[in-house]
Amino acid sequence: MCRLNVRAAVLPAVSLLFVAGCSQEPAGKPQQASRPVVTAAxxxxxxxxxxxxxxxxxxxxxxxxxxxxxxxxxxxxxxxxxxxxxxxxxxxxxxxxxxxxxxxxxxxxxxxxxxxxxxxxxxxxx
Ligand code: HEC
Known part of the structure; x- marks a missing residue:
């Protein structure tokens, strides 16, 4: 489950750059992060x-x-x-x-x- 959260953070991370805040955004609806994400490098x-x-x-x-x-x-x-x-x-x-x-x-x-x-x-x- 923890791994899912890390992965779900990948997409919102991009928008966070613009928001410039780094507080813990509520996960809301993680965009169907139902599959393992290969590293986001x-x-x-x-x-x-x-x-x-x-x-x-x-x-x-x-x-x-x-x-x-x-x-x-x-x-x-x-x-x-x-x-x-x-x-x-x-x-x-x-x-x-x-x-x-x-x-x-x-x-x-x-x-x-x-x-x-x-x-x-x-x-x-x-
Ligand atoms: C509901 C299941 C399903 C989904 C969702 C799906 N496919 Fe497929 N795909 C298949 C099946 C079954 C085949 C075998 C050919 C056929 O029956 O149409 C196939 C075949 C293919 C082929 C031909 C492969 C070959 O070696 O000939 C490609 C390319 C392909 N899919 C790409 C995609 C892409 C890109 C997506 C996402 C946009 C996608 N598929 C989503 C079931 C799916």
């Missing part, structure tokens, strides 16, 4: 993709795997063997999933966020 930009991935994808693709179809994981070798090599390819699948994956339209995930997730996937799961 990365740049803010890559963190966006990571946070979005955790929010929208990790339930079915924990650690880049695939809970319901292991042959369709997000690992680089698997993606390449399925001819998925660019961020565009991944965004296309979000917009038009192959079969059982839920669909993410632009209202749910604007292009900018979809691309951030796709780049996170491509650079993270080898």
């Amino acid at each position: 990365g740049a803010v930009r890559s963190q966006d993709g990571e946070a979005l991935f955790r929010q929208f994808c990790a339930s079915c693709h924990p650690d880049g795997g695939n809970v319901s179809d292991p042959r369709r994981s997000l690992r680089g070798t698997v993606l390449r063997s399925n001819h998925i090599t660019t961020a565009d390819d991944i965004v296309r699948i979000m917009r038009n999933p192959i079969s059982r994956m839920i669909r993410f339209d632009a209202a749910t995930l604007p292009d900018r966020d979809a691309v951030a997730i796709a780049e996170y996937v491509l650079t993270t799961f080898k």
